[in-house]
Amino acid sequence: MKTSANTVSRPAENPVMRKANVLDGLRAFGIMLGGSASLVGTAPLCVGATAAALARGRRPHPLALAGTAGTVAYALVVHPRLMTWGARPDEQIASLPGDEFVADAGIQTTRAVTVEAPVGEVWPWLAQLGQDRAGFYSYEWLENLAGCRMRNADVLHPEWQEREVGETVKLHWAHGLELTRLEPNRVFALGGWYLVLERDDGRSRLIARTRFPRGPATAAYDFC
Numbered sequence: 740m741k742t743s744a745n746t747v748s749r750p751a752e753n754p755v756m757r758k759a760n761v762l763d764g765l766r767a768f769g770i771m772l773g774g775s776a777s778l779v780g781t782a783p784l785c786v787g788a789t790a791a792a793l794a795r796g797r798r799p800h801p802l803a804l805a806g807t808a809g810t811v812a813y814a815l816v817v818h819p820r821l822m823t824w825g826a827r828p829d830e831q832i833a834s835l836p837g838d839e840f841v842a843d844a845g846i847q848t849t850r851a852v853t854v855e856a857p858v859g860e861v862w863p864w865l866a867q868l869g870q871d872r873a874g875f876y877s878y879e880w881l882e883n884l885a886g887c888r889m890r891n892a893d894v895l896h897p898e899w900q901e902r903e904v905g906e907t908v909k910l911h912w913a914h915g916l917e918l919t920r921l922e923p924n925r926v927f928a929l930g931g932w933y934l935v936l937e938r939d940d941g942r943s944r945l946i947a948r949t950r951f952p953r954g955p956a957t958a959a960y961d962f963c
Contacts, residue, residue, distance in 0.1 A: 763886055767911060770885035782810040826851040826946065835948055836926045837933035840919055844931075845953035854943040858936050861943045862924045865934055867892065867899035870909035888912045 785806025792799040799807070823831050826849045838844075854861050867873040874891035875882070882889040887910070902908075902921055908929055909915035920928035927934045931951060937944040 763913065767885045767887070770881070778813070781806060786810055822848045824850040830944075830946055835933070835935050835946065836922065837920055837928040837935065837948065838950065840928065840933075841931045841950035841952050843953060844950035846951045848949045849946065850948075851944060851946045853939060854945055856943060857941060858924050858938055858943045861936060861945065863895050863900060865927050865936070866902055866923070867896055868908060868927065869899075870912055870915070872896070872899045875910075886911070 785803045788803035789799040789807040792803070830851055831849045864873070864876070868875055870887055870889055872892070873896065874889045876891050877889075879889050879891050902918060904918055904921050906918050907915040908918050916929035916932070918928070919930050920926050920933065925936055932949045933947075935946045935948070937946065
């Protein structure tokens with residue numbers, strides 16, 4: 740892994756543009772939730788149309804039938820896998836540091852991956868997470884489609900290693916989440932979303948968990 744003392748250059752922002760407007764919000768949420776909203780909206784229509792046709796002794800419309808089959812397959816196969824991607828059964832039910840921020844969770848996702856490097860080498864990459872730092876090492880093109888102005892770093896930056904509980908970790912150029920728990924080489928928590936590093940025979944096990952409080956939004960997320 741490489742290190743560098745030079746900060747990734749970023750275009751200077753016009754101070755007037757630092758406050759997000761309604762269009763910025765609609766763009767971000769449209770990209771982030773558009774697919775889920777479409778699924779929630781069309782699935783009941785397809786299932787309802789199929790059920791109504793069968794109740795009248797008619798053959799369901801091919802599109803309604805296809806939508807119903809897709810909904811069932813998603814609910815039974817795809818969605819459960821997305822909720823626990825890469826996580827072992829014991830990791831899915833284990834208590835993790837960070838669970839306390841949403842003590843009575845209505846829904847929980849646990850995803851994990853093995854990194855072929857010791858914890859001490861992985862942690863510095865997590866420490867510099869943030870839109871205004873190293874990005875999130877994710878799909879930069881998709882994040883920028885949502886207007887995040889993200890740029891992922893491919894080297895370590897010593898000046899980005901220091902963090903303090905209470906500071907804001909930016910997810911978007913105009914918005915972020917509070918850093919609620921920080922344990923070097925172990926926990927990087929942003930409220931109900933947190934990353935935990937576990938040692939695994941000289942390698943690292945990176946566990947990402949999200950917990951949502953009980954409420955109407957929980958039911959919608961549980962389906963999507």
